[in-house]
Amino acid sequence: MEPGSRSTILAIALALGVLAALPFAAAALGNPAMTTLATRILIYAIAAASLNLVLGYGGLVSFGHAAFFGIGGYTVGILFHHHRFNEALFGLMLGTDQFLITLPAAILVSGLFAAAIGALALRTAGVQFIMITLAFAQMLFFLFVALKRYGGDDGLIIRRRNGLFDLNMRDDTTFYFVTLVFVVLFFALVWRIVNSRFGLVLGGIRQGERRMAAIGVSTYRYKLAAFVISGMGAGLAGALWANYARFVSPDMMHWTKSGELMVMVILGGAGTLLGPLFGSAALILLETVLAAYTERWQVFLGPILIVIILFFRGGLAGLVDLVRKRP
Amino acid sequence: MSAILDIRAVVKRFGGLIATDHLSLDVQPGELHALIGPNGAGKTTIINQLMGEIIPDSGEIIFGGEPMAGLKPAARVRRGLGRTFQITQLLPDYTALDHVALAVQAHAGHSFHFFGAARADRRLTGPAMALLERTGLATRAGVKAASLSHGERKQLELAIALAGEPRLLLLDEPMAGLGQVETAQMVDLLKGLKGQIAMLLVEHDMDAVFALADRISVLVYGRCIASGSAAEIQANPDVKTAYLGEGDA
Numbered sequence A: 001m002e003p004g005s006r007s008t009i010l011a012i013a014l015a016l017g018v019l020a021a022l023p024f025a026a027a028a029l030g031n032p033a034m035t036t037l038a039t040r041i042l043i044y045a046i047a048a049a050s051l052n053l054v055l056g057y058g059g060l061v062s063f064g065h066a067a068f069f070g071i072g073g074y075t076v077g078i079l080f081h082h083h084r085f086n087e088a089l090f091g092l093m094l095g096t097d098q099f100l101i102t103l104p105a106a107i108l109v110s111g112l113f114a115a116a117i118g119a120l121a122l123r124t125a126g127v128q129f130i131m132i133t134l135a136f137a138q139m140l141f142f143l144f145v146a147l148k149r150y151g152g153d154d155g156l157i158i159r160r161r162n163g164l165f166d167l168n169m170r171d172d173t174t175f176y177f178v179t180l181v182f183v184v185l186f187f188a189l190v191w192r193i194v195n196s197r198f199g200l201v202l203g204g205i206r207q208g209e210r211r212m213a214a215i216g217v218s219t220y221r222y223k224l225a226a227f228v229i230s231g232m233g234a235g236l237a238g239a240l241w242a243n244y245a246r247f248v249s250p251d252m253m254h255w256t257k258s259g260e261l262m263v264m265v266i267l268g269g270a271g272t273l274l275g276p277l278f279g280s281a282a283l284i285l286l287e288t289v290l291a292a293y294t295e296r297w298q299v300f301l302g303p304i305l306i307v308i309i310l311f312f313r314g315g316l317a318g319l320v321d322l323v324r325k326r327p
Numbered sequence B: 001m002s003a004i005l006d007i008r009a010v011v012k013r014f015g016g017l018i019a020t021d022h023l024s025l026d027v028q029p030g031e032l033h034a035l036i037g038p039n040g041a042g043k044t045t046i047i048n049q050l051m052g053e054i055i056p057d058s059g060e061i062i063f064g065g066e067p068m069a070g071l072k073p074a075a076r077v078r079r080g081l082g083r084t085f086q087i088t089q090l091l092p093d094y095t096a097l098d099h100v101a102l103a104v105q106a107h108a109g110h111s112f113h114f115f116g117a118a119r120a121d122r123r124l125t126g127p128a129m130a131l132l133e134r135t136g137l138a139t140r141a142g143v144k145a146a147s148l149s150h151g152e153r154k155q156l157e158l159a160i161a162l163a164g165e166p167r168l169l170l171l172d173e174p175m176a177g178l179g180q181v182e183t184a185q186m187v188d189l190l191k192g193l194k195g196q197i198a199m200l201l202v203e204h205d206m207d208a209v210f211a212l213a214d215r216i217s218v219l220v221y222g223r224c225i226a227s228g229s230a231a232e233i234q235a236n237p238d239v240k241t242a243y244l245g246e247g248d249a
């Protein structure tokens, strides 16, 4: 599914319509859990779309993206913690519970982490790159497990969602729409980026670094920039998640979380604009449905994923294209 | 006049194999210097060293008066080197136009532009289309590289290289695998470039080489065994036994 193609525009319009109507449908059906479920899907869609930028478009198989998701979450959690207990952070009274401060802070901090990790990891390629991103993420995971001051293993509870204007953020429907706004902005940003000069270079790097070097492109700096943008996006998702769940813990950074994000990208269609949204929805819905039937839902999830990935090359986004081309 | 490319006693070993053996060679401005030699003589290996993809064990490469040691391939390209690959290196999902536009873009400066729609940018597609026309690919602009024929890929390789406005073109067997008509087209194209761009042409097609080259050097086992005009090379007994006699031509 090419960004800008007719099928994409149609899919976007359709997705937007469904998403805007969803809380009202949930209320009409007397099933408010639908709204929180959709919020989870949207937040993970941002995280997966971030990973998709490097994995799907750039061909960089980062197996440590949960680290940035966690860093974004912890930024919100730690700022709230200091706000609540009126404690100094780095010797300053930096604590806050304001969305418009915590969110940019989370994006910035995760971007810095991505810059540091990417600068080192991108000196390698292939399996080595997969392993080194995984190793960095696990390092951060264990760091936060050991960080007793911020709850260690138990994580950090955020008593109240961050404040945003006069909105009642406690209300799940309000928070859903706030999340939806960020999803729309973020996907629009990704769309612009992948079609820009930068995006074309990124796609070229995926297909042939040797060719890119031969036209005079120093690939490292573009990969690093993509990695940083991607880390920032994952950090944004983490910050939204911290607000949604009112809780952060090292589990946000666990390697299985990185794996889930990769599954979402591949399942939805790597290197497609809306693939991550489809992938996030499919994975979370599958988990939810299976978990309702059996406790050992993970046993069934694996084979289902394998079937989808094997039979629909190009993921769910590819499936959408297929269906649209039929008639 | 000083040489645009000066290769000085370059040596490259792969384990026990010596792929470049104290090779010294130069290309003068505007000259088309052909490099011939049997399979495995080390022709591609020297091109890869000129590009900086392979680092010589010893010796020096001077391009435009500047030593190339320590410069990465992309940096050399920005200094005016261009190449085509013997085994084409194209981006399968990108169209012919994408490739050339991307090369125009890379030549225009950095690509840290995150917002404008690059495929709609006439500053890129305009010059790119002109180059596709020049290389005979205009009607195939919208076709993905994966769907281009072998000959079209070879033409595209050249169009991409030209987009970088190189001062020196390194052509690694641009005619290999082309049909008669395509070969004639390629020869015409290169003839048209002669004098404007210096070229180092690696080629097995002797008719093409004799039609195009100002000077021919013969590489055998990484060493230059003869260098001279077409007539001199054809008359050289060493070349006959080492190369032409093997029936490769």
Ligand SMILES: Nc1ncnc2c1ncn2[C@@H]1O[C@H](COP(=O)(O)OP(=O)(O)OP(=O)(O)O)[C@@H](O)[C@H]1O
Pocket (backbone or CB within 6 Å): B014, B017, B019, B037, B038, B039, B040, B041, B042, B043, B044, B045, B046, B086
């Ligand atoms: N990376 C490498 N590692 C080991 N040996 C190599 C490597 N690259 C090339 N060689 C060897 O070096 C020699 C020169 O190879 P090269 O590709 O330069 O030959 P060539 O003159 O381009 O041949 P052809 O006409 O077949 O393209 C060959 O024996 C080849 O097997």
Ligand SMILES: [Mg+2]
Pocket (backbone or CB within 6 Å): B043, B044, B045, B086, B172
């Ligand atoms: Mg070769």
